[in-house]
Amino acid sequence: MELYIIRHGIAQERSPGISEVERSLTKEGRQKTEKIAKRLHNLAVEFDLILTSPLVRARQTAEILLEHQLSSQLETTDHLTPGGDIYAWLREWWEPQQHPPETSIALVGHEPSLSQWTEILLWGEVKERLVLKKAGIIGLTVPVTGSPVGCAQLFWLTPPKFLL
Amino acid sequence: MELYIIRHGIAQERSPGISEVERSLTKEGRQKTEKIAKRLHNLAVEFDLILTSPLVRARQTAEILLEHQLSSQLETTDHLTPGGDIYAWLREWWEPQQHPPETSIALVGHEPSLSQWTEILLWGEVKERLVLKKAGIIGLTVPVTGSPVGCAQLFWLTPPKFLL
Numbered sequence: 590m591e592l593y594i595i596r597h598g599i600a601q602e603r604s605p606g607i608s609e610v611e612r613s614l615t616k617e618g619r620q621k622t623e624k625i626a627k628r629l630h631n632l633a634v635e636f637d638l639i640l641t642s643p644l645v646r647a648r649q650t651a652e653i654l655l656e657h658q659l660s661s662q663l664e665t666t667d668h669l670t671p672g673g674d675i676y677a678w679l680r681e682w683w684e685p686q687q688h689p690p691e692t693s694i695a696l697v698g699h700e701p702s703l704s705q706w707t708e709i710l711l712w713g714e715v716k717e718r719l720v721l722k723k724a725g726i727i728g729l730t731v732p733v734t735g736s737p738v739g740c741a742q743l744f745w746l747t748p749p750k751f752l753l
Numbered sequence: 754m755e756l757y758i759i760r761h762g763i764a765q766e767r768s769p770g771i772s773e774v775e776r777s778l779t780k781e782g783r784q785k786t787e788k789i790a791k792r793l794h795n796l797a798v799e800f801d802l803i804l805t806s807p808l809v810r811a812r813q814t815a816e817i818l819l820e821h822q823l824s825s826q827l828e829t830t831d832h833l834t835p836g837g838d839i840y841a842w843l844r845e846w847w848e849p850q851q852h853p854p855e856t857s858i859a860l861v862g863h864e865p866s867l868s869q870w871t872e873i874l875l876w877g878e879v880k881e882r883l884v885l886k887k888a889g890i891i892g893l894t895v896p897v898t899g900s901p902v903g904c905a906q907l908f909w910l911t912p913p914k915f916l917l
Contacts, residue, residue: 720908744884
């Protein structure tokens with residue numbers, strides 16, 4: 590099956606007046622993310638489910654993907670908040686489910702967690718060797734049975750500039 | 754500096770009548786590689802040097818990149834033939850040179866050598882976790898001093914279908 594890992598678009602900077610949870614996409618971030626979503630749709634990329642961090646900038650990114658018909662299913666999970674533990678997600682969300690071989694799932698969240706999760710799926714440990722830009726995308730193939738840790742294969746990693 | 758790793762386009766199948774060295778790009782392989790080269794040019798990708806395997810299908814791929822103004826320098830090296838040893842290449846080609854920080858070099862060659870070289874540059878060993886399709890591209894940032902083994906970062910890996 591395919592697992593797509595997508596970082597939220599450009600968001601408001603950290604500032605004392607706004608909580609970390611509430612930071613939202615800027616106008617530029619929204620426009621760029623919409624362009625990416627349109628391009629993904631033209632490339633026939635589709636997800637059976639989008640799983641997103643509940644933080645506003647991630648949820649807005651996921652909603653843009655939904656609006657561009659990349660999926661019809663959106664689910665929120667605290668596992669995808671910054672610092673979320675992939676092993677807890679695998680245990681509590683991934684393992685209890687059946688994943689048909691053709692399933693395609695997108696995870697929308699934050700750095701550095703997303704590239705750390707990817708590295709754990711690829712080669713079982715974090716080496717900080719992947720660069721995932723805002724609105725960037727990673728594509729993995731993952732076995733449908735057994736633990737995916739150290740068993741995924743990377744077929745795509747792109748910064749948004751090469752998709753626009 | 755940037756190191757781009759590019760697999761040759763679709764080539765003639767192996768057959769008794771044609772040597773491994775002489776297999777050339779098919780009509781489809783040539784057309785697809787030309788489209789990729791045009792797209793790379795539009796994306797402002799440029800190489801100070803293209804280093805290619807001497808095998809016909811790789812050299813033809815490198816020449817298409819040259820024709821589309823992605824570089825003005827082409828060099829052939831036996832290190833990039835199938836099964837070439839990255840450590841020998843680093844010792845004999847890479848290390849004796851000064852690489853200014855802004856340098857961008859493209860390597861054109863064959864699988865599985867190219868993704869093995871990439872894995873060695875990324876995390877120091879071969880784990881067979883990368884999928885590099887024909888005419889696919891990998892983008893790495895590499896330190897200009899010291900050994901790049903285990904020190905590269907991956908900012909791009911794309912199959913041709915997401916570039917066309």
